[in-house]
Amino acid sequence: MESDPKPLKFFTPEATESTELPLAESIVHAGFPSPADDFLEGALDLNDLVIKHPEATFFARVEGDSMKDDGIVEGDILVVDKAVEPYDGCLAVVYLDGEFTLKRVRFEAAGIRLIPANPKYPVIEIRPDEPFEVWGVVNWVVKPV
């Protein structure tokens, strides 16, 4: 995640189907064969980059500015991967007090802490007896610039 509010431009991935790739073109023409045919590698697919576990990947839209110093602002689309085991310091969608929240999760000896990326917001301490669930880990953010 970049702290620069204007990171690279991402395009919205097509999450439904994979794209058909050309294997070899210019097969029928009698003229000169394309010298590139032997070197065809197929086009790049953004899905390959941002979706590691298609069955476990869900998208979510950001509301609010508590993560703005991490470069995540209102309207951004989160790529949430439920297959990734939550780890200390991960950015995650958590379910807390009846709503989904985006925070950085710290697993510490004293308990779990949810860290915002905006000084205006407090750190949230999770008591050991409090119901708390990491819904999914966020590895990519899709946003216009």
Added chain:
Amino acid sequence: MYGLCDCNNFYASCERVFDPSLEGRPVIVLSNNDGCVIARSNEAKRLGIAMGQPYYQLRDLMRQHEIAVFSANFVLYGDMSRRVMNLLRQFVPAIEVYSIDEAFLDFTGMDTESLDEQGHRMARTIRQQTGIPVSIGIAPTKTLAKIASKLCKRYPKLAGCCLLNQSEDIEKVLNRFPIDEVWGIGRQWKRLLEVHGIRTAQDFVRLPESWIRQKMHVVGLRTWRELQGEACIGFEQIPTTKKQIATTRTFDREVEDYEELHRRVAQYTGACAEKLRRQRSVCGEMRVFILTNRHNENRPQSYESRLVKLSVPTDDTLELTALAARMLRSIYRKGYGYKRAGIVLSDLRPKEGQQCDLFDTADRTKHTQLMKTVDALNTTYGRHKIRTAAEGPEPFKMNRNHLSRRYTTDWNQIIKVKA
């Protein structure tokens, strides 16, 4: 060895994935038009809510308990089902998708010793990656695998997987398993078996083979053998084409007007014929039925149905629509408030290799081409874009007052996260 993976209370579980506050609360999902209950969470089952119960009968219960109600969101359930099935495919060489929330698993050639652990790993993975809880039964036959999966639901301690392999274990289970809950023992057999004092699966297994063969024929015999660990029902990887295709709907209100009923029946016919063409079949029979509101006892009741046999099997929407209209005309009676109607296509056969009829007057080649074009246009530009005039200007709106969002298939409806 065979496995059966069944998603627990699938529709209710799908709703819970995207609204964790529903955890621990009774959840029910209603059929199209919010007519009756088609799925219940365990909490809702405990309240005594029955499968198929009309929604209006639950009013008192709704007031007493905090029951979460949803209109069926089949777009969401279909997508979640796809995810679960794809995960299953990663674990076993082959799966047979049996319904939206069930699949048989092929464990052939896998080490029996490790199956229990493997099954538990599958259940855990599916739960973690999709949020859907599943029950996996593993046994020497499909029928026993079904039983094992049901045991998982009954005993949460099994943690999502039950391996049923040792003959002592199987006998112990069958001794307590009600025969009418066994796969393949339908309502018709239940009666017969009750009369003969057969209550458990083990009672059934103890019956002599000749008795089963005589009273329940080969189908019953198959179940009898399967319960004893002899696999008789094979694995079908390729989805079999359906034996029957139906589109039936309960309306949001009672309909008396013939024109409206006609439009509805035409829409169901169009939908049915499209499904028929998708599986490349033709039908030799069509049934049309209409019925009044069973739950409105103050009005006259009527259930009318008519079957027509076609001299030449067809998949042509135009031909079927004209026929459906003629049948509807003959069964419709003025002054009745109809609440439900449907079209059932049966006697299905493959379209390829269809025999010609000497006296056939229709230009089948031309109509086949027309239907192909219509289907292609509807695939590209959206469903119902091209339809028969009989279907009217637009599909009837369904009553779906409790519809959740299409969280996984529409960019404008994905979950919202507070940052």
